[in-house]
Amino acid sequence: MKVFKWFPPKKNSLGNRIFVLTMTITLSMVALLGFTFSYLSTNIIKDHLQTVLVAIVDSNAIEIENLLDNALKNALRITNDPKIQAVLRNPRPVSIAEAYSLELEMDNQLSFVQNYVDHLFGFYIIGANGMQFKSNFSSPIYQDWKDFDWYQRIIASDSPVWFDPHEGSFTVNTIGQPLVTMGLRIMDKSTGNILGALLTDIEVSTLSSIVRKGMGETGHFILTSSDKSIISQSANETNNSEYSFSYTKDISLAGWELTGYLHPSLIENSVLSMITPILILIAIIAIIVLFASSSISYRITAQLRELASLMEVVQSGNFRVTMDTSGDDEVALLGSTFNVMVSQINNLLRDLHDEHEKLRIAEMKTLEAQINPHFLYNTLDSIIWLARKGKMDDVTRLVYSLSKLLRIGLNRGRTMVTIEEEIEHITNYLIIQEVRYADDFIYEIIIPDSILKNKTLKLILQPLVENAIIHGVQQSDTSEKITIVGEESGTDILIRVTNSGPQVPQDRLDEINLLLEEGSESDFGLGLRNVNERIKLYFGQQYGLHFSSNSEGTTVIVHIPRI
Amino acid sequence: MKKYITLALLVVILFSSCSPVKDDQSPRTSETAKVQVSDTRLIVGFSQMNHINPWRVAETNDMRQVAEEREINLLVADADSSIEKQTQDIRDFIAQGAQYIVCTPFTYDGYQEVVDICKEAGVPLIMLDREIAGTGGVDFLTFIGSDFYQEGVRAAKWLAEVMGNNAKIVELHGNEGSSCGIDRANGFHDGIRTIEGMEVVAFGYADFERIKGQDVMEDIILSFGKEFNAVYAHNDEMAIGAIQALKAANIRPNTDVTIISIDGSKDALKSIIAGELGATIECTPRLAKTVFDTIADHLLGKEIPPKIIIEDRLFDSSNAIELFDEGF
Numbered sequence: 001m002k003v004f005k006w007f008p009p010k011k012n013s014l015g016n017r018i019f020v021l022t023m024t025i026t027l028s029m030v031a032l033l034g035f036t037f038s039y040l041s042t043n044i045i046k047d048h049l050q051t052v053l054v055a056i057v058d059s060n061a062i063e064i065e066n067l068l069d070n071a072l073k074n075a076l077r078i079t080n081d082p083k084i085q086a087v088l089r090n091p092r093p094v095s096i097a098e099a100y101s102l103e104l105e106m107d108n109q110l111s112f113v114q115n116y117v118d119h120l121f122g123f124y125i126i127g128a129n130g131m132q133f134k135s136n137f138s139s140p141i142y143q144d145w146k147d148f149d150w151y152q153r154i155i156a157s158d159s160p161v162w163f164d165p166h167e168g169s170f171t172v173n174t175i176g177q178p179l180v181t182m183g184l185r186i187m188d189k190s191t192g193n194i195l196g197a198l199l200t201d202i203e204v205s206t207l208s209s210i211v212r213k214g215m216g217e218t219g220h221f222i223l224t225s226s227d228k229s230i231i232s233q234s235a236n237e238t239n240n241s242e243y244s245f246s247y248t249k250d251i252s253l254a255g256w257e258l259t260g261y262l263h264p265s266l267i268e269n270s271v272l273s274m275i276t277p278i279l280i281l282i283a284i285i286a287i288i289v290l291f292a293s294s295s296i297s298y299r300i301t302a303q304l305r306e307l308a309s310l311m312e313v314v315q316s317g318n319f320r321v322t323m324d325t326s327g328d329d330e331v332a333l334l335g336s337t338f339n340v341m342v343s344q345i346n347n348l349l350r351d352l353h354d355e356h357e358k359l360r361i362a363e364m365k366t367l368e369a370q371i372n373p374h375f376l377y378n379t380l381d382s383i384i385w386l387a388r389k390g391k392m393d394d395v396t397r398l399v400y401s402l403s404k405l406l407r408i409g410l411n412r413g414r415t416m417v418t419i420e421e422e423i424e425h426i427t428n429y430l431i432i433q434e435v436r437y438a439d440d441f442i443y444e445i446i447i448p449d450s451i452l453k454n455k456t457l458k459l460i461l462q463p464l465v466e467n468a469i470i471h472g473v474q475q476s477d478t479s480e481k482i483t484i485v486g487e488e489s490g491t492d493i494l495i496r497v498t499n500s501g502p503q504v505p506q507d508r509l510d511e512i513n514l515l516l517e518e519g520s521e522s523d524f525g526l527g528l529r530n531v532n533e534r535i536k537l538y539f540g541q542q543y544g545l546h547f548s549s550n551s552e553g554t555t556v557i558v559h560i561p562r563i
Numbered sequence: 564m565k566k567y568i569t570l571a572l573l574v575v576i577l578f579s580s581c582s583p584v585k586d587d588q589s590p591r592t593s594e595t596a597k598v599q600v601s602d603t604r605l606i607v608g609f610s611q612m613n614h615i616n617p618w619r620v621a622e623t624n625d626m627r628q629v630a631e632e633r634e635i636n637l638l639v640a641d642a643d644s645s646i647e648k649q650t651q652d653i654r655d656f657i658a659q660g661a662q663y664i665v666c667t668p669f670t671y672d673g674y675q676e677v678v679d680i681c682k683e684a685g686v687p688l689i690m691l692d693r694e695i696a697g698t699g700g701v702d703f704l705t706f707i708g709s710d711f712y713q714e715g716v717r718a719a720k721w722l723a724e725v726m727g728n729n730a731k732i733v734e735l736h737g738n739e740g741s742s743c744g745i746d747r748a749n750g751f752h753d754g755i756r757t758i759e760g761m762e763v764v765a766f767g768y769a770d771f772e773r774i775k776g777q778d779v780m781e782d783i784i785l786s787f788g789k790e791f792n793a794v795y796a797h798n799d800e801m802a803i804g805a806i807q808a809l810k811a812a813n814i815r816p817n818t819d820v821t822i823i824s825i826d827g828s829k830d831a832l833k834s835i836i837a838g839e840l841g842a843t844i845e846c847t848p849r850l851a852k853t854v855f856d857t858i859a860d861h862l863l864g865k866e867i868p869p870k871i872i873i874e875d876r877l878f879d880s881s882n883a884i885e886l887f888d889e890g891f
Contacts, residue, residue, distance in 0.1 A: 096836055096837075096884070097836055097837045097838045098837070099837075100833040100834065100836050100837035101834075101837035101838070101839060103833065104803060104806070104807070104830065104833060104834055104837060104839070105807065105810070107830075108773070108777070108804070108807045111773060111774055112774070115774055137615075137616050137617045137772075137773060137800060138617055138620065139617045139620070139621060139828060139829050139830070139890075139891055140829065140830075173617070173620060173621065173624065174620060175614050175620050175623050175624060175641075176624075
């Protein structure tokens with residue numbers, strides 16, 4: 001494997017996009033899963049906690065109710081006890097000794113009842129006859145209780161009276177712990193007279209220990225009395241508005257209510273403890289996906305990136321690269337196509353280069369042909385000869401034509417000239433040759449005005465005319481005629497150069513035309529071949545020279561585009 | 564940096580785990596929070612071993628009452644009969660700035676840690692009503708309370724006088740191993756040793772409780788018959804319970820059987836007035852005056868004796884009505 005790159009390097013690279021795409025899809029799936037799971041588990045936990053809260057409140061309320069019920073039953077048992085009824089029905093013994101003895105005895109009786117009742121702090125009897133009993137060790141407070149509010153309330157009610165928490169007992173010395181008290185009046189079963197009141201003390205701490213059972217810190221329980229004052233609560237805070245769920249159970253015996261509040265944080269904590277492992281799992285999956293998609297995208301795009309870097313090399317001008325295409329996937333196909341493309345471009349460039357080279361050579365040859373030393377010598381010889389003969393007009397014409405000929409030929413190195421300029425050039429050439437060959441030939445140039453301003457390669461007519469003179473004029477004894485005719489042919493221009501010399505045999509003509517068509521090397525006239533080659537290189541293979549011949553003469557047709 | 568974060572987390576955890584403990588404290592100690600906010604008054608921590616009998620209830624109420632009169636901030640904690648809780652309560656007092664600690668020890672041994680805590684914090688420790696292993700003035704400031712041994716001796720002396728040096732005695736102990744019980748027994752036994760006709764014929768443990776006193780006495784009557792004519796109970800509650808058992812068995816208290824106990828509660832005085840209990844040796848729970856006087860002396864730099872013994876009275880039919888309100 002290649003060197004692993006942690007992260008695709010370019011932001012917009014294909015690898016990066018694949019990476020981001022796979023990451024996005026996977027993570028959103030995982031996130032969706034996580035959200036669904038946490039949503040469902042939150043609901044389940046919420047329901048569960050609510051059910052648990054309800055169960056705990058019910059259970060605790062029942063326990064409190066049982067405690068109160070037990071207290072009440074025993075209180076009723078005491079109030080209906082025949083001996084107690086008798087002691088309270090009779091007046092208090094006059095003798096203090098007797099009274100105290102009786103009180104201590106009754107104390108003992110109550111102690112025994114209390115001994116079999118759990119969770120009670122004490123029973124006390126306040127007799128209307130002034131006697132006072134207690135079930136526990138507490139030291140009694142001796143006072144006339146009949147005018148006290150709590151006493152009046154108890155004897156006025158035919159049902160148990162529940163007193164809210166108060167510090168210390170009503171009738172005995174305590175250390176001041178909070179107590180709730182149930183008061184029950186004692187009726188004489190035989191006369192219906194009120195014999196006194198029975199007080200039952202229950203320590204609030206006993207109730208609190210029941211109230212606190214269950215839930216823990218985030219659930220909150222409050223025991224309230226019938227007037228909604230708080231008897232006991234599981235926490236000191238009283239702000240219940242921030243609790244998300246509450247459930248109240250009546251403790252009908254005393255008219256109390258036990259309410260449980262569910263704190264949202266309990267749900268949150270439970271949910272958290274449940275989904276934390278899931279979240280960790282999601283995080284692990286995310287990391288695995290991060291690595292995996294990074295690795296996958298890197299591997300998928302490795303060949304593409306190789307291709308891209310090879311393309312950069314090609315772009316910089318180096319066509320000698322090939323890609324290793326050792327796969328059978330799309331990228332390998334792309335690679336082999338790339339290789340083909342590069343090699344084709346390479347070939348094209350080589351061809352182009354070759355053509356340029358050929359053109360350069362052809363132009364050099366054209367220039368060489370134009371300032372052919374042989375031609376120059378002949379011309380200058382003709383001038384000398386004419387000067388000796390004193391034909392000064394002819395000398396002047398010749399020198400003038402020669403100078404113009406050379407000027408156009410030089411023509412500041414331009415390749416293209418107008419047809420008009422080319423015609424002017426060939427005219428000057430013909431003038432010179434006409435003087436040279438005396439009156440061996442005549443010439444005629446017919447060019448329509450419409451094509452005079454069209455462009456052509458320079459010096460394409462001179463070799464043709466030269467050829468016409470060599471093959472037409474020199475090989476004939478009679479006076480010959482050279483005709484140059486230009487015409488439009490659709491989008492092209494045809495210029496015909498005709499000499500009236502002897503007919504060329506047809507097989508020779510076909511051979512020449514084939515050679516011109518193929519542009520191949522041969523011993524065929526260098527000048528003509530050069531012209532043909534230049535036209536084809538400049539304008540395309542469909543253009544060039546074409547020979548035809550009949551008894552009237554031989555014609556070379558120059559075929560160029562009209563530009 | 565990491566260290567600080569860890570530290571902060573630790574602190575948070577500690578506090579969060581501490582708070583429910585505070586909530587759990589019984590409502591009895593909630594008042595400690597109240598006095599905490601008040602001014603620069605003297606702060607005294609009072610660690611009461613429990614409140615399961617009227618004597619201790621009276622003792623705590625007396626401490627409160629006198630502290631209020633003298634404008635002293637009294638922190639009170641109920642140790643629920645646990646030395647561990649008592650040790651923790653005393654730690655809490657010191658943390659709350661208590662300048663003196665008053666402690667009623669549950670047992671004779673097991674208070675070295677309390678002694679060390681107070682010594683380390685430089686807070687004087689006063690042992691109240693029961694002694695511990697150690698020396699007053701060295702391990703703790705002083706012991707304030709009654710002389711339990713003398714109580715036993717006085718009970719023996721009274722019984723010998725009333726019974727004419729001739730008694731078959733049932734002895735009711737409290738719980739085994741309590742220092743006051745041991746002293747009350749030893750004092751009594753030493754008191755009767757020299758007297759020929761005085762002997763303990765039966766004994767039982769009744770945990771200083773009335774109902775148990777009755778139970779134990781019932782058992783003794785059942786197994787022993789009426790072969791005794793005196794009862795020595797280590798506290799009033801057991802004596803009162805025993806009297807109910809005697810009455811139920813048709814044994815007339817004060818006539819067939821003479822009963823003496825120790826403490827001097829209201830119920831005991833009632834019983835004396837009712838003609839049932841012969842006498843009770845006072846062992847007053849009202850020690851607060853002496854406690855705060857001692858603290859005042861100590862603050863003034865006076866020398867504090869290693870033991871301060873309270874002068875106790877004896878209640879019998881001659882003074883019970885007159886001194887009824889002196890009972891607790």
